[in-house]
Amino acid sequence: MIQKLTGLILFFYLFLLSGIIHAEEVTLPYKGITLNANLELSQNKSITDGVILIVHGTLAHKGMEITSALQNLLKDNGLNTLAINLSYSIDNRSGMYDCKNLHKHKHTDALSEISVWIDWLKKKDVKKIILLGHSRGGNQAAWFASQNDDPAIKSAILVAPMTWDEKSVAENYKKRYKKDLQPLLEKAQKLIKSGKGDTVLTHTDFLYCEDTSVTAEAFAGYYAPDKKMDTPFLIPRIKRPVFLALAKDDTIMPDLIKKAAALSDNKTVHIKVFEMADHFFRDLNAEELAEEIVGFLKDK
Numbered sequence: 001m002i003q004k005l006t007g008l009i010l011f012f013y014l015f016l017l018s019g020i021i022h023a024e025e026v027t028l029p030y031k032g033i034t035l036n037a038n039l040e041l042s043q044n045k046s047i048t049d050g051v052i053l054i055v056h057g058t059l060a061h062k063g064m065e066i067t068s069a070l071q072n073l074l075k076d077n078g079l080n081t082l083a084i085n086l087s088y089s090i091d092n093r094s095g096m097y098d099c100k101n102l103h104k105h106k107h108t109d110a111l112s113e114i115s116v117w118i119d120w121l122k123k124k125d126v127k128k129i130i131l132l133g134h135s136r137g138g139n140q141a142a143w144f145a146s147q148n149d150d151p152a153i154k155s156a157i158l159v160a161p162m163t164w165d166e167k168s169v170a171e172n173y174k175k176r177y178k179k180d181l182q183p184l185l186e187k188a189q190k191l192i193k194s195g196k197g198d199t200v201l202t203h204t205d206f207l208y209c210e211d212t213s214v215t216a217e218a219f220a221g222y223y224a225p226d227k228k229m230d231t232p233f234l235i236p237r238i239k240r241p242v243f244l245a246l247a248k249d250d251t252i253m254p255d256l257i258k259k260a261a262a263l264s265d266n267k268t269v270h271i272k273v274f275e276m277a278d279h280f281f282r283d284l285n286a287e288e289l290a291e292e293i294v295g296f297l298k299d300k
Contacts, residue, residue: 026082030116033091037084037117038062040071045080050128051121052157054083055114057135059097059208061085066134066159066280073290079297084117086110086137099209102200106221107229110140115148122152130297132157135252135279139164139231146228146237155241157293160279163253164229173223177205185223191216232259235269242269243296245289247277270296 028035041047052074056067062083071081087093088105114131121129129152133141138161145156173181184204191199197217206214207222227233235242246257263269272292277285 026120027092028116028120030087030113033087033089035085035087035113035116036062036092036094037082038071040075040081040083042075042078042080045078047080047121048125048127049080050130050154051126052079052081052130052132053114053117053121053141054081055110055131055133055137055141056083056086057137059088060135060137061093061095061097063095065282066286069281069286070132070290070293073287074293077290077294079294081132082117082121084113086113097209099212103206103209103212103214103218104198106218107136107140108143108221110137111144114140114144118150118152127152129153130155130157132159132293133161134159136162138162139229139234142231142234142238142242143228145240145242146234149239153240155243155297156238157243157245157296158231158235159245159281159289160247160250160253160256161231161244162229163231163256163259164226166225168255169223173205177210179205181223185220188216188219189224192220230259232256232263235263236266238268240268241296243293244269244271245281245292246271246273247279247281247285248273248275249278252279 024039026037026039054067054070056062056064062085067083071083074081085093088097090101118129131141131145131153138158141156142158142161145153170181188201191197197215199216200213201216201219202213203211204214204219206212206219235244244260246260250256257273260271264271274281274285274288281289
């Protein structure tokens, strides 16, 4: 009886260990700091079988709920994933961005970090890479895909990606912080023009951070008008299949479904509206999303 019980304990230990060894935190040197990411390999799969590279949303991190859920669900469906942590110019960053830190990062910094991770995958002999981004990360993934024809990048999956227009950004800033955006943006742009983009603007409201410190260059990097910040504008410029996952109850990107309607005739874009989902695709919505991703990638 004791021998049988010992055998069962050993079996379950090995079963749990088999799941653990497929997860690995990987790091890379980058411009004097360390980048990190979470690599999840599906059972009986090698990294050379292909990888989905996941980019998180604004000031978030690789371990946030939607990212962790997708990594687990996709792994169960035989797909490898690499969830990267955008550094925001912080060494070996983890967790949500601490608003006490000086913001000296820009929206477009993500493009070069995505590039570094893609190069790392290619050095591992990965020839099939799927870009997946959520929220702002969806825009950054789309932006990267729209200007890169690397044959290793096979398709893009954009989950509730960011929309953008100058009027809405100004209105949302005014609603959130009870002050106008334009004077602050003009101040930042003036400093940049005079070669003082690294000037620190203290007691400034920025993104999700109230009363924080941000460089002029960083402030303009997120708020200056640029059509490429609007993901539906980028999608027709992506020369590979795109899966656009939309949430019916998305209150963070409320205009996304309407804007996406203009893409319905684009044969390279697969659009799916998830009727019960909000911006973060929680619980069963994550399972449905994973199923749709698996179906989309089946013939890709």
